[in-house]
Each structure stands twice: as structure tokens, then as C-alpha cells.
Amino acid sequence: MSLRTPIYQLHVDAGAKMIDFGGWDMPINYGSQIEEHHTVRSTAGVCDVSHMTVIDLAGDASKAFLRWLLANDVEKLLSPGRALYSAMLNEDGGVLDDLIVYLTETGYRLVVNCVTRGKDLAWIKKQAAAFSCEITERSELAILAVQGPESIEQVKALVDVVTATFIDTLRPFVGGFCGSWFIARTGYTGEKGVELIIPADDAVQLWKDLTGDGVKPVGLGARDTLRLEAGMNLYGSDMDESVTPYESNMANTVVMDDNRDFAGKARLKAQLNEGIGQELVGLVMHERGVLRAHYPVYSGDGQVGEITSGAFSPTLQHSIALARIQCGAADLKVGIRNKQVEVFKVNPPFVRNGRRVYKL
Amino acid sequence: MAEFPGELRYAESHEWARVEEDGTIIVGISDHAQESLGDVVYVELPEVNTSVSAKGEAGVVESVKAASDILSPVTGTVIAVNEELEDAPEIVNESPFEKGWFFKLQPENITELDELLDANAYQEFCENEEH
Numbered sequence: 001m002s003l004r005t006p007i008y009q010l011h012v013d014a015g016a017k018m019i020d021f022g023g024w025d026m027p028i029n030y031g032s033q034i035e036e037h038h039t040v041r042s043t044a045g046v047c048d049v050s051h052m053t054v055i056d057l058a059g060d061a062s063k064a065f066l067r068w069l070l071a072n073d074v075e076k077l078l079s080p081g082r083a084l085y086s087a088m089l090n091e092d093g094g095v096l097d098d099l100i101v102y103l104t105e106t107g108y109r110l111v112v113n114c115v116t117r118g119k120d121l122a123w124i125k126k127q128a129a130a131f132s133c134e135i136t137e138r139s140e141l142a143i144l145a146v147q148g149p150e151s152i153e154q155v156k157a158l159v160d161v162v163t164a165t166f167i168d169t170l171r172p173f174v175g176g177f178c179g180s181w182f183i184a185r186t187g188y189t190g191e192k193g194v195e196l197i198i199p200a201d202d203a204v205q206l207w208k209d210l211t212g213d214g215v216k217p218v219g220l221g222a223r224d225t226l227r228l229e230a231g232m233n234l235y236g237s238d239m240d241e242s243v244t245p246y247e248s249n250m251a252n253t254v255v256m257d258d259n260r261d262f263a264g265k266a267r268l269k270a271q272l273n274e275g276i277g278q279e280l281v282g283l284v285m286h287e288r289g290v291l292r293a294h295y296p297v298y299s300g301d302g303q304v305g306e307i308t309s310g311a312f313s314p315t316l317q318h319s320i321a322l323a324r325i326q327c328g329a330a331d332l333k334v335g336i337r338n339k340q341v342e343v344f345k346v347n348p349p350f351v352r353n354g355r356r357v358y359k360l
Numbered sequence: 361m362a363e364f365p366g367e368l369r370y371a372e373s374h375e376w377a378r379v380e381e382d383g384t385i386i387v388g389i390s391d392h393a394q395e396s397l398g399d400v401v402y403v404e405l406p407e408v409n410t411s412v413s414a415k416g417e418a419g420v421v422e423s424v425k426a427a428s429d430i431l432s433p434v435t436g437t438v439i440a441v442n443e444e445l446e447d448a449p450e451i452v453n454e455s456p457f458e459k460g461w462f463f464k465l466q467p468e469n470i471t472e473l474d475e476l477l478d479a480n481a482y483q484e485f486c487e488n489e490e491h
Contacts (some may be wrong), residue, residue: 032453033424034401034424220424288402290402290427291420312422
């Protein structure tokens with residue numbers, strides 16, 4: 001039987017179309033994916049992401065361990081609550097997963113992907129053998145992402161005054177504990193919002209309160225178009241173990257410091273010396289139609305790469321994509337069925353806070 | 361629940377065909393098809409005056425989820441297309457059997473319609489497909 005989050009029955013009751021996602025029974029939409037997308041860009045929506053994996057680290061060696069485990073450097077986390085986005089690499093520099101790590105009062109909290117849970121935990125435990133730190137998966141916790149320009153006000157109106165005041169203290173990309181609730185100003189939409197990592201019963205109640213107050217439930221379908229507009233990578237589509245962060249538009253999340261070694265660093269260093277052959281770029285298509293994953297990308301007569309994620313952008317009203325192509329390839333076209341259509345290479349993101357931000 | 365209007369004929373590839381009084385045939389996709397596809401974001405229609413063959417490609421419908429070929433239910437010549445779908449593809453979701461029609465055909469041999477499913481058989485086909 002597939003796994004269910006604490007919100008499962010509420011999804012079904014709300015008329016969600018349920019799909020299998022990495023072994024979990026998750027809502028893809030509640031009717032119209034496009035409406036859900038617009039809701040997050042214009043007001044507020046709530047998305048159940050309890051399928052994602054939360055891992056807590058405690059112990060004196062936690063920092064040293066994470067400095068070895070991650071390509072980004074947790075040394076940057078100067079005070080509790082700060083969050084960092086990082087890749088976790090294998091020995092060959094391939095991306096095992098991407099994750100968010102928060103510094104907490106008692107250690108670190110990692111949020112990793114659901115589909116990669118098994119291999120992530122195995123890898124983390126193997127790497128931790130040389131360090132004295134305690135690794136605890138927090139599968140009993142639920143995660144709600146409340147996102148959209150009105151999201152923070154909506155949450156504040158439903159929680160007690162202590163929690164509301166706490167939320168007011170959070171700046172973007174900062175989180176922390178308020179009692180048993182972990183609340184962070186993070187998300188996967190390019191919109192204002194909070195993610196709440198909270199006990200299952202509290203999550204059920206908060207979901208009921210939010211949706212009762214007009215916050216619309218948002219499925220994984222809209223979550224995917226929101227993150228693509230925001231120019232954020234999806235693990236398994238835009239990067240995996242076959243590519244390094246340099247080939248995945250994640251160079252700015254890698255800290256190459258002579259004083260720190262980390263898993264995969266030797267291969268990254270070699271790649272910098274050899275030269276990086278391919279890059280992950282944004283594509284914009286003005287003609288009607290939809291760019292989709294695995295469509296070939298051409299320059300002149302030759303294929304230079306392929307689309308890794310593509311969709312019709314509800315905000316921009318045209319199609320956008322991420323594609324991995326030979327570095328520097330220009331005058332790009334995408335093969336859509338039997339024709340080649342002109343596309344423009346851009347730097348992601350495409351949309352931030354409800355507005356177009358890419359430049360042609 | 362999807363609707364299955366009794367006056368239409370259906371293909372297993374989920375197009376419907378309606379015979380007009382003048383013997384021409386209007387083609388669209390079923391309510392069941394639009395429900396499965398989700399929000400339609402792009403429709404590619406055939407050009408007027410082109411010939412299409414039964415079960416041959418005549419267009420494409422793309423939703424947030426996937427791209428699907430539109431197959432012509434019968435052989436014939438395209439005599440009109442629903443240009444409104446180019447700017448407002450969501451009409452396919454809102455009105456699959458009326459405003460969301462795709463194209464109109466002058467059929468070569470109208471008896472080809474007999475090979476399509478009636479509403480009951482198509483509904484049964486859809487229910488089996490889901491399981």
C-alpha cells in the first residue's frame with residue numbers, strides 16, 4: 001500500500017486527483033492546476049509536502065560533518081534559524097540530492113527530497129560514521145507550505161499571538177522553532193510564504209483552518225509550474241548523479257575553499273581545470289505550444305542538448321523550460337514533434353513575486 | 361462524473377464525432393478525455409482543405425500534463441476548424457461537446473462511423489480503461 005500523509009483524507013474530501021509520487025499517494029490537483037497556480041501568484045495557497053524527508057542532526061561534530069557532506073558550506077550559517085541551499089554530491093561530484101539545511105539551537109535540520117529518501121539516508125549514515133553525530137529522521141512530522149502574497153497574513157490570523165509574533169521576526173530564508181513548530185520563510189514558488197514543519201495533528205487542524213478561511217489547496221502539479229517559473233531545479237529532472245552542480249546552474253551553491261574538503265570536491269576541481277562542457281539554462285518560447293522534458297535542443301544543424309523541465313507558464317502565458325545544452329550554444333531551436341521552433345536562452349528565474357523577471 | 365451524450369459516436373482514442381444535417385461531421389474530444397488531460401493549454405488544428413484519414417493524425421492537444429494526438433475518426437477533407445481554440449484552449453475543458461469542437465469534415469464514406477463506439481460502449485470502454 002502506498003504511503004499517506006496526515007492530510008490524505010482531507011485531500012480526498014476536497015476532490016483531489018491523487019497520484020503516486022515516490023511511493024506516496026499525493027494530490028496532483030483539486031480540479032484546475034492553472035487556477036491553483038494563479039492562486040499562489042495572486043493571493044495564497046497551501047500545499048501538503050509532508051512526503052518530504054526531515055532529518056535532524058545533533059552532536060558536537062555535526063558542523064564538521066556537514067562541512068564534509070555538502071558542497072555548500074554551513075560555515076555561512078552565522079546564527080540559528082539561517083537556511084542554506086546545497087547539493088549533496090557523491091565521490092564523482094554527481095548530485096545525489098539537493099536540500100535545505102537550517103541551523104537550529106540544538107544542531108541542524110535537513111529537508112531532502114522524498115524520492116531520494118532511501119539513498120540519502122544510506123549515504124548520510126555512511127559518511128557520518130567518521131563523525132560523532134546523531135542522525136534522526138523525523139517522519140512523524142508533517143510539512144505545509146503556505147505560499148502567496150497573502151500567505152503570511154493568513155497564517156498569522158489563525159495562530160496564537162506568540163506564534164504570530166514569532167512569524168513577524170522571520171526574514172526571508174530564515175526559520176526557527178516556536179514551541180514544537182518549526183516555521184521558515186522558505187518555499188519552492190518564488191513567492192512570499194512560509195513552510196511549517198509541525199506535528200501531524202496540528203497540521204490537520206491548520207489545514208482545516210486555512211482552507212476554511214479561503215486559502216486554496218494547491219496540488220503537486222501547480223507546485224511544479226510555480227517552481228519552474230521561479231527557476232528552481234527539480235531533482236531527478238534537472239539534475240541527478242550523472243551531472244555536477246556546475247552543469248546544473250548551481251555553481252553559486254558550491255564553496256571551493258582550500259581549507260575545506262568535501263565529498264565530490266576532487267572531481268569538481270578536476271572539472272574546473274578540464275573545462276565545463278554543458279550548462280543548465282532557461283528557455284523561453286514565444287510561439288504557441290508547450291516545451292516538455294526530453295525535447296531535443298538544436299543549434300544550426302546539430303543537437304546541442306535537451307529540455308530537462310518544460311511547461312506552459314500560467315503567469316507568462318507562454319512556454320518556458322530548463323535545458324541542459326553545450327556551453328555557449330546560441331541560436332537555439334527546440335524539436336517539437338516534426339518541426340523546429342525558435343527559443344530564447346535566458347537566465348532563470350522567469351517569474352518572481354508574480355512578475356516576469358527574465359531578460360531576453 | 362464525465363458526460364457521454366447519446367447522440368455522438370466515439371473513438372477508443374477519445375474523439376467524438378457528430379453528424380450534422382448536411383452530412384458533414386464535427387469532431388472534438390470527449391468529456392472523459394478533457395478530464396483525464398487536465399487544463400488544456402494548446403491546441404494544434406489541421407489546415408482547412410487538407411485530407412485526413414481514419415485513425416490518422418489530424419491535430420494535437422496539449423494539457424498541463426501531456427501532449428496527445430488528435431486522430432480523425434473517419435476519412436475525409438477538413439472544411440472548417442475552431443479557430444477560437446488557438447487563443448482560448450481552455451474552452452476544451454469548459455465545453456468539450458459544444459464550443460470546444462476541433463474541426464469539421466466532409467467525410468468520404470459516412471458508413472465509417474459505424475465502426476465507432478456508441479455512448480454506452482464508449483462509457484464502458486472508459487471505465488475499463490481506468491481499472
